[in-house]
Amino acid sequence: DAKTTQPNSMESNEEEPVHLPCNHSTISGTDYIHWYRQLPSQGPEYVIHGLTSNVNNRMASLAIAEDRKSSTLILHRATLRDAAVYYCILRGPLYNTDKLIFGTGTRLQVFP
């Protein structure tokens, strides 16, 4: 499986923007970049995904580097509810099954 590398933890204050980085230097041309998050004691929640172009949705923005070897999940204004573990995952036809494989992710703490 293509590996992703994320910082173990990050901190933010409420209402500030948060930039969560992910490195994926071995990404192939057909791999999609997916982001999920998991709040304490809850199931994972899909956040956003993209292939080459930057993407925006109601939850977040995804900025993808031109060489696609890294990406950044942007939360424009962090809230206390955004405190979670954020997972960056590559998904594509090189991986035989459709399962999600989470790494260790980034634990985001948000302070009031």
Add this chain to the structure above:
Amino acid sequence: SQTIHQWPATLVQPVGSPLSLECTVEGTSNPNLYWYRQAAGRGLQLLFYSVGIGQISSEVPQNLSASRPQDRQFILSSKKLLLSDSGFYLCAWSPPGRRYQPQHFGDGTRLSIL
């Protein structure tokens, strides 16, 4: 909009007892369905997935089985639970027909085996 329901939220069962966890999806037809298990502090482990009624693929050999008796119903079962079956069980769905689409999870069942 689509919703996924999973129950019960928590369950405490003795070793050797049977298990039945149910998951239903509303608002979509012929979804792909998944059962995952997450051990404490660990990542997700895919147990079963299904692309249609009666079609079940198992990812790992284990003490569990899955069934899909209806289009939007996915059931995880065991005849005799083991201590190692403890964990956080998650059901998920994704749109049919295309791979690598986002998966949407239920709230999970926390299973403790005594």
